[in-house]
Amino acid sequence: MSASFSAFIAGKPVIGAGPALPVINPADETELTHVAEAGPDLVARAAEAARAAFDDGRWSRQSVEARQEMLRRIADRIDAGAAELAAIETANTGIPLSQSKVRHVARAGHNFRFFADYIGQAAGRVYDQAPDHMTLVRRQPVGVAGLIAPWNAPVALGAMKIAGAIAFGNSCIIKPSEQAPLGVHKLVELIHDAGLPDGVVNLVSGRGAVTGDALVRHGDVNVISFTGGTATGRAIMSAAGQMLKPSTMELGGKSANIIFDSADFDQAVDGALLGIFTNNGQQCLAGSRILVQRSIADRFIPAFLDRVARLRVGSPLDAGTELGPVASRAHRDRILAYAETARREGMQILAGGKPHAGFDKGFYLEPTVAMTDDAAATVCREEIFGPFATILLFDTADDAFRIANATDFGLVSYVWTQDLYLALRAQEELQSGVVWINTPMMRELRAPFGGWKESGVGAEGGMDCEAFYTRQKTVTMARHPLPLRRMGQG
Incomplete structure (x- = not known):
């Protein structure tokens, strides 16, 4: 050629x-x-x-x-x-x-x-x-x-x-x-x-x-x-x-996607999926750390995993494809290495963590979800830049903001709640250049888009x-x- x-x-x-x-x-x-x-x-x-x-x-x-x-x-x-x-x-x-x-x-x-x-x-x-x-x-x-x-x-x-x-x-x-x-x-x-x-x-x-x-x-x-x-x-x-x-x-980014028990549940599930799996998970603003309030975890996590299991992974040319290949062989291997790190550190791999078995060619991965109670775990600290979500649980709003801010990055934050006063507090507490409340990835070109910290x-x-x-x-x-x-x- x-x-x-x-x-x-x-x-x-x-x-x-x-x-x-x-x-x-x-x-x-x-x-x-x-x-x-x-x-x-x-x-x-x-x-x-x-x-x-x-x-x-x-x-x-x-x-x-x-x-x-x-x-x-x-x-x-x-x-x-x-x-x-x-x-x-x-x-x-x-x-x-x-x-x-x-x-x-x-x-x-x-x-x-x-x-x-x-x-x-x-x-x-x-x-x-x-x-x-x-x-x-x-x-x-x-x-x-x-x-x-x-x-x-x-x-x-x-x-x-x-x-x-x-x-x-x-x-x-x-x-x-x-x-x-x-x-x-x-x-x-x-x-x-x-x-x-x-x-x-x-x-x-x-x-x-x-x-x-x-x-x-x-x-x-x-x-x-x-x-x-x-x-x-x-x-x-x-x-x-x-x-x-x-x-x-x-x-870079390692953005928190906070799901409060006051959220519109269905919208929060949709928003969490969009936040991490659009663009094949390769976006600096991905909501890669999904923080779920413990009181709804038994409902949210199965619903989220059910949808992850039904994500349509396929050729990027197919109209129905929701998740295509990652950008390169080296990047695929890097993401898989993070899955291995998560296993080695004792995290639960709830979904994926492997190459996708349905393809002989191409850099396809199974959409991956891990869970931990350690906000300092490697996959919670480092930007993976792929279809790899980590779930952490929290009890109170104070816990959520502390975990969300426990990162070297500060690009965006996502908040899902129908509680107006909690939303107002969240936008005050979160240490990021952009805070999205009850919306995934809305880019307002009139407003600044830039990050805090690293x-x-x-x-x-x-x-x-x-x-x-x-x-x-x-x-x-x-x-x-x-x-x-x-x-x-x-």
Whole structure:
């Protein structure tokens, strides 16, 4: 099979001379294509193209109305190419096609429309309290943004980064994961099909230690936005920090999904399943620690396990599939190693913990549920990033909040209760950047999305992206000719 391009620079695909990185379909283990890694030379070319596009104003100096029109044209182009884009995303990631279409590709188009709307309402500030001066605060684009997208939702999250960066007049370079680059490759092609000026959006593909490192360290790249693992985030932020380069980090999670006895029972069961098993369990915001109030445990756990046993595991191309393969052989083996760790530490494996027996090829797992009374157990502390839930019991609200907060992460929390006052207390007590009450995974783009503790630094969202992708400039003007002290007059 022919290679996909290594980079997309100044509106043209480029095949580099770096090592060939295979791109594997996790459903059948076939090689979809291979991508020659973009080395520092191609990263430098992409940075030069992005800088030139920014400096000459082909995009950065266009009116807000012109940028809005283009962002909406990109969204329309994504919608028109949705079937192909979803098929590519599914083949590359193993995400069920139904989820790729409805969640990932639809969200990609929405990202561009959201920022088109947002920039039409963004405003500066004026301070006119001083009698002799008027001061205005305006924002200008930062220049070139380096964007690093993850492998678990490359199109949706890559589109969020691109839309947020270019909406405010910046140019950008996006680096998809070497494991799942193809959806982002297609997305960048669709963006250019819509008519975006060459050089505004560029792409480089390759491993983080090579391509990503060159991107972060390049002098023409002004800011870095990264979504991925906490260890990698630390390395990127350290490298960026050495250059005083601002960065936002959306990192790992080990989120608590708290089921109180005051919950709507059926909704809580549905929500717990969605929280851990959508996207094949591979999402930083997964509700992987399910905290169940002891008074309803004898009812909740059998109901949850019954539904787990009936999850439809299958080809991601089948319309009825709810759980497809995980993204790679190495990742499958890593998840299975956690199941073995749970057994070794004396935990109950209530479901799964093994490769799925129904498939000769592909990285399929049985959906896994473990149970423990030790909140410090390995599988309760470390991010597994797969279809692996851990159940812990609690007695009181104090217990629930203590267990939920006993983690190095703090991305999201889920709360299921019909008790208004308990819900209000929960949102106060829980140490996470996002708290979802009686709802699974609602992403409000107007609001910040970012984590506390080791789940990240900074946030994405309307105002937060504006703050990150623009610089403030304070301009003070005299209201009238001022009587200035005349130095040197004796």
